[in-house]
Amino acid sequence: MGDRLLAGVCWLAAGIVAGGFAWLLGDIVMNGLGQINLMYLLMPVADAGRAGGIGPVIVSTSLILVVCLSVSLPLGLATAIVLSEADDERWFGRLVRRSLDVLAGVPSIVFGLFGYAVFGLALGLGFSILSGGLTLACMVLPILIRSIEQGLRAVPIDIRHAAAALGMQRWRTLVAVLLPAAAPGVLVGVVLGIGRAAAETAALLFTSGYVARMPDSLLDSGRSLSVHIFDLALNVAGGEPRAYAAALVLIVALAVVNLTAISLSERLLSSRINPA
Amino acid sequence: MPASASRLDPDRLLTGGLRLCAAFSAALLILVVIFLLLQAGPVLDAIGPWRLFADDGWFPADTAAAGQFSIVALLAGSGAVAFGATVLAAPLAIASAVFCRFVAPPRIGQLFRRMLEVLAGVPSVVFGFWGLVVLVPLINRWQPPGASVLAGALVLGLMILPTIALLADSALRSVPRATLSAAAALGLSRWRTALQVALPAARGGVVTGIILGVARAIGETMAVLMVCGNVVQVPASVFEPVRTLTANIALEMAYAYGDHRSALFLTGLVLTLLVIALVLVAELGRGANARRTAHG
Amino acid sequence: MKSTVTPIRSVVAESAPPALAIQTKDLAVHYGALCAVRGVSLQVPQQQITAIIGPSGCGKTSVLSSLNRLTDLIPGARVSGQILIDGADVLWPAYDPVALRRRVGKVFQKPNPFPLSIARNLDLPLRDQGVRNADERAGRIEAVLRRVGLWDEVAQRLDMPAQQLSGGQQQRLCIARALVLEPDILLMDEPCSALDPIASGVVEGLIEELRGDYTVVVVTHNLQQARRIADHLAVFWTSGDAGCLVEQGPAGAIFDSPKQAITAAYLDGRCC
Numbered sequence A: 001m002g003d004r005l006l007a008g009v010c011w012l013a014a015g016i017v018a019g020g021f022a023w024l025l026g027d028i029v030m031n032g033l034g035q036i037n038l039m040y041l042l043m044p045v046a047d048a049g050r051a052g053g054i055g056p057v058i059v060s061t062s063l064i065l066v067v068c069l070s071v072s073l074p075l076g077l078a079t080a081i082v083l084s085e086a087d088d089e090r091w092f093g094r095l096v097r098r099s100l101d102v103l104a105g106v107p108s109i110v111f112g113l114f115g116y117a118v119f120g121l122a123l124g125l126g127f128s129i130l131s132g133g134l135t136l137a138c139m140v141l142p143i144l145i146r147s148i149e150q151g152l153r154a155v156p157i158d159i160r161h162a163a164a165a166l167g168m169q170r171w172r173t174l175v176a177v178l179l180p181a182a183a184p185g186v187l188v189g190v191v192l193g194i195g196r197a198a199a200e201t202a203a204l205l206f207t208s209g210y211v212a213r214m215p216d217s218l219l220d221s222g223r224s225l226s227v228h229i230f231d232l233a234l235n236v237a238g239g240e241p242r243a244y245a246a247a248l249v250l251i252v253a254l255a256v257v258n259l260t261a262i263s264l265s266e267r268l269l270s271s272r273i274n275p276a
Numbered sequence B: 001m002p003a004s005a006s007r008l009d010p011d012r013l014l015t016g017g018l019r020l021c022a023a024f025s026a027a028l029l030i031l032v033v034i035f036l037l038l039q040a041g042p043v044l045d046a047i048g049p050w051r052l053f054a055d056d057g058w059f060p061a062d063t064a065a066a067g068q069f070s071i072v073a074l075l076a077g078s079g080a081v082a083f084g085a086t087v088l089a090a091p092l093a094i095a096s097a098v099f100c101r102f103v104a105p106p107r108i109g110q111l112f113r114r115m116l117e118v119l120a121g122v123p124s125v126v127f128g129f130w131g132l133v134v135l136v137p138l139i140n141r142w143q144p145p146g147a148s149v150l151a152g153a154l155v156l157g158l159m160i161l162p163t164i165a166l167l168a169d170s171a172l173r174s175v176p177r178a179t180l181s182a183a184a185a186l187g188l189s190r191w192r193t194a195l196q197v198a199l200p201a202a203r204g205g206v207v208t209g210i211i212l213g214v215a216r217a218i219g220e221t222m223a224v225l226m227v228c229g230n231v232v233q234v235p236a237s238v239f240e241p242v243r244t245l246t247a248n249i250a251l252e253m254a255y256a257y258g259d260h261r262s263a264l265f266l267t268g269l270v271l272t273l274l275v276i277a278l279v280l281v282a283e284l285g286r287g288a289n290a291r292r293t294a295h296g
Numbered sequence C: 001m002k003s004t005v006t007p008i009r010s011v012v013a014e015s016a017p018p019a020l021a022i023q024t025k026d027l028a029v030h031y032g033a034l035c036a037v038r039g040v041s042l043q044v045p046q047q048q049i050t051a052i053i054g055p056s057g058c059g060k061t062s063v064l065s066s067l068n069r070l071t072d073l074i075p076g077a078r079v080s081g082q083i084l085i086d087g088a089d090v091l092w093p094a095y096d097p098v099a100l101r102r103r104v105g106k107v108f109q110k111p112n113p114f115p116l117s118i119a120r121n122l123d124l125p126l127r128d129q130g131v132r133n134a135d136e137r138a139g140r141i142e143a144v145l146r147r148v149g150l151w152d153e154v155a156q157r158l159d160m161p162a163q164q165l166s167g168g169q170q171q172r173l174c175i176a177r178a179l180v181l182e183p184d185i186l187l188m189d190e191p192c193s194a195l196d197p198i199a200s201g202v203v204e205g206l207i208e209e210l211r212g213d214y215t216v217v218v219v220t221h222n223l224q225q226a227r228r229i230a231d232h233l234a235v236f237w238t239s240g241d242a243g244c245l246v247e248q249g250p251a252g253a254i255f256d257s258p259k260q261a262i263t264a265a266y267l268d269g270r271c272c
C-alpha cells in the first residue's frame, strides 16, 4: 500500500518535471526549427535581428569563448595541480579551496559588474570581446579547477610513487606522466567550462556588449548568442520568431557540449573502477 | 654528498609559478569584493548603509543628495521569487531523486538523470524567453498582467530543480549499501526504506542542494528580468509584478551615472554577501554531514 | 622439522664479512602517533641479495621505503635514526633525495608502469637524467629489456600501452625501468606477490640473475623463495606495539640454526 503510494507520488513528480522539460524544449524546437538553415547560420544580422542570420553572432561567441579559455585554462590547470597535491591539513590548500567554493556561488550579474569595473574601466578595454572573455574566465574558473583537480586525483598514487622512486623531477613527472593520465578530467573540465560560458548572458551585458556587426578585432564589441536571444525577446518588436531560432541553435550546441562532458566523465569513472 | 637546489632549479620555478597562480585564483574572490567596494564607495560614503533600508523607495539619481536608495522592495522581490521557486522545486526535486534511486527501473532512472543534466545546462536566457512567450501570456489570461512573482517562481523553480535533484540524487547514492540492506533485512518495505532510512541518511546532501538552489535563484538575472515585470514594489500577491536586485542592475546599468551607478555596485555587493552567506551555510552543512557519516 | 636443503651461499658469506652497501642504526618509522617499526640496525652486504622476511604488519615495507626516502611522500610519516649509504646519512635534511633515488631504485609490490607506452616508460627516466642522445637511450632501453628477458616479447610493439602487458610482464618492465638508470642498489617490496606462480617464477629467476651486479634488498612473504634466493637474511617481528628486527645474518646459517626462538618457530611455519 505504502509502496504503491510512494511509487505513485514519485512517478507523478517525475512526470511533471519531464512534462515541463518537454514543454520547454518542444516549444523551442517546434518554433525554431523551421527557420534554421545554412544561410541563417552564415548571414549577417539584418533589421535588428528580424531578418538576416547570426553569422557575426556566432563568430563573436566563439571569440569570447576562445579568450575565456585561453586565460582560464592555464590558470585553472596550475591551481588544480596545486590543489591536487595540497595536504588538506595545510592552510594554503584549504584557503584556496574555500575561496573557490564561494566564488562559484557569486551571481553572474556581479561578475558582469566586476568585469565592467576592472576590464572595461580600469584596464580601458571598454565594451569588447576581450572584456567579455576575461569576465567569463573569472566566472568559469571554479568549475574548471574542480573537474581538473578530480581528474588529477584520479591518477593512482602508485604512479606518483613510481616517478619519485626513479628520482624524476617534479616538472617532468607532471608534464610527461600526470597530465597525460589526467587528460580526460581536464577535458571534462574544459567542456563544462565552455558550457557554462556559452550559456551566460548577464555577465556579458556590460562587458562585451550588444554590437551585432562582425568584429574586426578582440577590442571590438561583439554580441554573444545568448545576448542576441535576450535582445530579440525583450527589445525588438517582432523579434520573437528569430529569438526562437537563436535559442534552438544555442540549446543544441549546449546539449552536445554537456552530453560530451557527461559521457567523458562517466568513461573516466568506469576506467577508474576497472583499470585496463 | 649531493646537496640540492641550484638557483635555476626548474622544479623550484615550477612550484613557485604554480603557487602564484593558485594564490591568484584564491585572491579573485577578494578582488571581486574590493572592486565592488571601490565602485560603491562614493554612494556608501554619502548615504551610509542605513539608508538602504530607511529611504522612502528606490528613486536613484546622479547625486546621492537628490536620490532615494531603499532596496527594501528589491530585496522583497528577490526574496519572494526565490522563496516561491524553492517551495515549488524542492519537493519535486526530492521526489525526482527518490524516483531515480528507488522507484524507476534502472534504464528509466538513468534516462531521467540524463534529462536533469541536460536541463541543468539550458541557459537562463532560454528559460526566460520561454517564460516570456509561453507562461506570461497564460497567466495573463487568468490574472493580468501575467508578468509576476508567480511567473518568476515557476521559471526559476524549473531552473533550480535539476540542481537540487542532482545533489539529492548523489547524496542518496552515497548512502552506504549496507544501511539499505540492513533496512531490507529488517523487512522494511521499500517506501519505508526510502523515506525513513535513505532520505534521513542523505539529509545533509539534500539540504545543501536546497541551499545552493536558493543561492542560484537569488543570483539569477536573465530569467527573472524577462518574466517578472520589473515594477519596484513589495508584492501584495503572487500575481503582481516585482523587480529583483539582479534585474535592477541589468536594467539600470545601461544608463546609470555617478552616484546612481555607484548605488548599483552597492546592491551588487549586498547580493554577493547574501550569496556568500548561503554558500558558507551550505558548506557548513556539508562538513557536518561528512563528519557525521565518518563517525557513524 | 629442520630443513635439509643445502644452503647456497653460506660458505662465501661466512668466510669473510663483505662490505656493507647500507647500514641503518636505530632506525624507526612513525606514522603520526603510531610507531610502525623501531630499533632497526640493519646491515645490507654489497652485491648480494638480502631478503627481509616477517609476518605482515611488522614494518618491512616501512623500512624499505625509508631506505630511499620514499617515506617523504607519505603525509605524517617520520623516520628517525641513521641510514648510512657510502658513509653518508641519507636522512640528513640537506641530502638530496632525488640523487639518492637515482642510486637506490625501487620495485613495488603491485606493478606500476606509467600509463604510457612501453618504450616511453623507459625513455622518460633516461631523459630526466639528462641522457640527450636518442641513440644512446634506445641502446640502453634495448639492453635493459634484454636483461629482464622482455626484449623478445615486446621488441615489435614498443609503442603499445604498458598497461596492456600481462602482470608478470608489467613487473619485469618495472624492474627494467628501475635498472635503466643503472642504480647501485635495488629495493624490491614483495615483487612476486601480485603475480601468478609462473610469472612469479620468472621474476624470481630474474632477481637471482641480478646477484653480483647489484645490491638487492627484497621483501618477501614466501619462505621458500627466501631460501632459494637470499644470501643474507633479516627477520622482522612485531614485539609489543611496534615492529623490530629480531635476527640477521647469512641466510644459510639462519635457516640451519636460528639463534632466536621466534625465528625458529617462524621458519618452521609453527606460527602464522
Ligand SMILES: Nc1ncnc2c1ncn2[C@@H]1O[C@H](COP(=O)(O)OP(=O)(O)O)[C@@H](O)[C@H]1O
Pocket: C031, C034, C035, C036, C037, C055, C056, C057, C058, C059, C060, C061, C062, C063, C074, C243
Ligand atoms: N601510510 C600509513 N599510515 C599509517 N600507518 C601505516 C601506513 N603504512 C603502514 N602503516 C602501519 O605501519 C605498520 C607496518 O606496516 P608495513 O610497513 O606496511 O608492514 P609490512 O610491510 O611488514 O606488512 C602497520 O601496522 C601498518 O598499519
Ligand SMILES: [Mg+2]
Pocket: C060, C061
Ligand atoms: Mg608490506
